[in-house]
Amino acid sequence: MEDEIYWSRWRRPDNNLPQVIMYIKKLANGKWTIPEIAPFSGVVSDGGPVFNLKGDKLFFYSKRDCNRNEVPQNNIWYVERRGVNWSDPVKITSTINTDQLQAGPYLAENNNLYFINYRELSPGKMALARTEYVDGTYTTP
Incomplete structure (x- = not known):
């Protein structure tokens, strides 16, 4: 909406581990x-907010929902506007x-969604990926 601004920034909470909020x-x-x-936001690292054109869906990256035995990795999530509130985040x-x-x-x-990722095609390197939005779903990048 034209009367809101969303952004992300790094901070160091009390545990001194960097976090994006x-x-x-x-x-x-x-x-x-x-x-x-x-x-x-605010519980784990969340950043890079971007709206769809209608302004009713906000995409972002997040480290939420990681297996405790894994190194936390960012994934792409979204929330949907519900009146003046937002839905729970959806992966x-x-x-x-x-x-x-x-x-x-x-x-x-x-x-169509563009994003940075590490994939099998470029082990250990970042790559720009694109996924097309077809019939209400995203294709494999």
């Missing part, structure tokens, strides 16, 4: 509010998210 500011009575942690399909890192989502006008 998403923030929001709202325009109220012609003035911007004090930044607040986005309602779906995008396994065709996009793997056991490797995914980050930096960018949503094109046609809803």
Whole structure:
């Protein structure tokens, strides 16, 4: 919406481990509010917020939902606007998210999703991936 701004930044909470957090500011009575942690962020690292064109879906990367025995990796998630609130975060399909890192989502006008990832095609290196939005689902990158 035109009266909100979302962004992410690094911080060091009390445990001194770096964490990426998403923030929001709202325009109220012609003035911007004090930044607040986005309602779906703040527990684990979440960043790179990007809206779809309608403004009712927000994509981001997150380290949530990691197996405790694994090194936490970013995956692509989204939330959907429900009135003035947001849905619980939803992890995008396994065709996009793997056991490797995914980050930096960018949503094109046609809803194709571009993002950074580590894949079998480029072991140990980052690559730019694209997944097409076809009939309401995302294709394999």
